[in-house]
Amino acid sequence: MIKLLKELKFYKWMIIAIFALIFLQSMAELFLPTLMADIVDKGVVLGDTPFIWRTGGIMLLVSALGAIASVIASYYSARAAMGLGRDIRKKVFYHVDKFSLQEFDEVGTASLITRTTNDITQVQQVVIMMLRMVISAPIMLVGGIIMAVSKDAKLSLVILVTMPVLVGAILLIFKKGMPLFQTVQKRLDKLNLVFRENLTGIRVIRAFNRETSEKVRLKQANKELTDVSIKVNKVMAFMMPVMMLVMNLTVVAIIWFGGLRIDNGAMQIGDLMAFIQYVMQIMFALVMASMMFVMIPRAAVSAKRINEVLEMTPSFKDEGTKQANIEHGTLEFDNVTFSYPGAEEPALTNISFRANKGEITAIIGGTGSGKSTLVNLVPRFYEVSSGMIRVNGVDIREVPQEELRSKIGFVPQKAMLFTGTIADNIRLGKEDATDEEIAHAAKIAQAEDFISKMAEGYQSEIEQGGSNLSGGQKQRLSIARALVRKPDLYIFDDSFSALDFKTDARLRAALKDETKDATVLLVAQRVSTVVDADRIIVLDHGQIAGIGTHEELLEMNDVYKEIVESQLTEEEIA
Template sequence: MKSILSFLKPYRLSVVSIVILTFLSSMLQLYLPTLTADIVDVGIVQGDIAYIWKVGGWMVACSLLAILLTIWKSYLSSKTALGFGRDMRRQLFVHVEQFSLEEFQKIGTSSFITRSTNDVKQVQDVTIMILQMMTRAPLMLVGGIILAVSRDAVLSLIFLAALPLLGGFIYLVSRKAIPLFGQLQKKTDRLNLIMRESLSGIRVIRAFNRVDDEKERFQEANTSYKDTGLRVNRLMAYLFPFMLIIMNFTNIGIVWLGANRIDAGEMEVGNLIAFIQYAMMILMALIMLSMSFIMVPRAQASAKRMNEVLNMEPKIQDNEGTVTDLRAPAQSIRFEDVSFYYSNAEKSAVQDITFEAKTGETTAIIGSTGSGKTTLLQLMTRFYEATEGRITLDGVDIRDLPQEKLRSQMGYVSQKAVLFSGTIADNVRFGRQDASDEDVWQALRTAQAEEFVLQKDGGIDAEIDQGGSNLSGGQKQRLSIARALVRKPSFYLFDDSFSALDYKTDAKLRASLEAEKAHAALIIVAQRISTVKHSDKIIVLDEGKIAGIGTHEQLLKDNLVYQEIVASQEGQEVERG
């Protein structure tokens, strides 16, 4: 809980104020039974009406003051807890933004969402309860016991039986509940995952008539969540009735023993009334504690999951003494005997990769599915860290560059086009925020997107739905390319970014990209031979290794792997020697 509790530091003054207000309001409430005893033993027994009015006035004043203090405390508690929750959510988001793709894969996107929303809410709710109830309950418990003993020490012996029994039962219930609350949060993750997959993949699900299967999959996860929730709630349901039983039997014991002591002349009626009120305060304090304990186990599970994220160090970090004087634009990026293993993989994704991409050149990477093409681009951008070898930018190891500076040299277009809700201009300017309208239109023209943008109402101010759902696959790819173009980087990284384009648009786009080579290097991952055949250099990958480097003509002449790729696309058969 250390990391979580550290978020309360900015609210130390508020917490101290809450404790002081709680103490004052509790003392006032504890004082009321004493005044009640005085009214009975002095005012009523002696028939002193003036005394009754005097003490009654004090009781009203104490009650009103206690109400005002409680309202003030509740306001501060809510403000502190909500600020505490806001700070946790912000820190979780900021921390997660620093993670490499490996950390995302380790925990999972759905779990990150649950931890930054549902888990934060659980901790926030229990913080309010701690500030409002758990600060008050111990004071009422201890104060009530002290004042009850001061009224009648013999009668107070009843608490020696009731309190340990009650405390022990609360401990046993909490001990069994904590693991179940942890399971409940994991099953919340599972529900979130299935919901996200079902909504984002609704077209595929309907196309393959798997709606009923998805309903069944969700039902299984939902039922599992329900069953665990029922187990927890059944367990917690025993707590309140058990406390009421203890509370009522304690009252019976107090009245029975108190009546005997009054009959024996060892106790006054007012003292018994005050003692009963103190007993109720003590037992109500225990009920408040038990209600808190109902929420604390779940908040503990949530806090543990949040700490797991906050204590997770990003695998890829800027090194101390990073190089900051790299020239811009950079002129070349070079792989030197680079190998990379994904986490827990037995086989390397790429192995012994050596090549160089320079400004003014188009470097294409081609190979079968799973040969490591996308991995090379992700290593260039340091989404992953090379396991062996090194990658240099103008001779400087990219691990010695700040990540921000490295990626400012890159214009990356991912394999899956990713767009954000907002306007077309907003999405293109995601590459460069200070881009003018003319810069945006120029990027759209180069990306062959100008025509369909002009057809939309509002042009570049036309709205894009979440994920670009109101655009075709080719339109989304072209906007993603325009986003990279407006950045004017040193290296354009196209990760199979032309796959949704028809051959005519593909050819026009490649022709328009030739002008970008004057100040940048083009690195293209593609499946189509037509996309890469005019490249200055083609790198052929086979099972994570370089099977050949050369121009289209050179590889077609003497590289068997490339010949097979060409044959598979052109319908020719390659003779095997």
């Protein structure tokens, strides 16, 4: 928590102003009971009406001054807290942006969203409260005690008896509540995860009639969060009744003993009234402190979760300084092995091959053979466990990631589109792309036909995730996004799977001329997609089972032959 609060240094002048205003407000509140005591003892008892009006006017001015100070302090505290939340969100976002896919897998997308929204909101709320109370509560507590003792020292002994009881109750509730707050955040993460999976996977859920089971799953996650939240509130519910009971018993004791002292002539009625108000201010200060004790544990848990993200070190850092000269166009895997964190076996083992400029290197293999893993290593989404990947003879770990990725046109296995127009989505590949360049990329990607049929053409809006487009249309726009970049290295990760054979053939023919000056790495499930490649790499259980052309592999590679026979007829093979 303290680590995040250090970010408030950017608002130090605002915080100094808040503390000054809160001090002014507290002094005003501490002064009012004394003025009231004077009105009773010197005005009402003695019948001095002018004194009552005079002192009453002073009370109004002091009250107005305190109210104005309170309003301005609240405004500045809200601005400082909201600014802190904005800064932390930006810091978390920028830090997460440096993560490799390994860190995303480790933390989880649902948890990252919760930490960036709910957790930071918790911190914001407690900062607002702290800025208002961290000065006010101690001043009211100490000032109230001093003023109460000044009115009657012996009667102040009642406070010494009741305060330890109140403080003890607050500490006990704090001790019980802290672990429960941690559990609440974990259960909230789980509920968000279930919600996210249901909303993003709604088509699959409906297709397999899993609505009932998913409702049960959501109900369970919701119940777990509800149960622990009820436990938290049960613990916290004790706080207010205990405090009110102690406060009321304290007032009763003060009136009782104060009445005896008035009867003995040791105290005046106005002083007793002021004394009661000072005791209420002392108790109210403890109530404010207890409210902070309720909020701080939850915010501390949230702050810890935020710091966990900020303190996570990416599995690899961008320390590259060399120029890759990727335009020369060679890609080389040198005995590369890669294992996912916690995996028992490597996903890839001893992968070695070379892809040259102007060539199409295709990768084919069964499900789980490591095809997508291999291409994800090239843009450094993951770091190799051993071995080396070279671009034009330079280890990609020695090249700045921004430079490396700026030369790559990557089309992922799952086509990902963003809200905005079709032109905006294609322009993600090249920010300053002209309309002509966008149209050319769409034409090569075989997307021109369906775009021209849309009412707004290239200005047609795409809904979140491209939900208003078919799978094939999304793939073609993803390919166009890579083409408009005119990169030196193309990576197609099973990017033609949603296309029919006719569109696939036209696209490959158009790509051949478009990518003649680039290196192409092509992952595919279909033999028909890779048959014309200059080099085909056959993967089997994370290892290279063969490298060669279609004809060479068909003759001498059993794994490739098995794949071909599973997809093509004897006539087609011949």
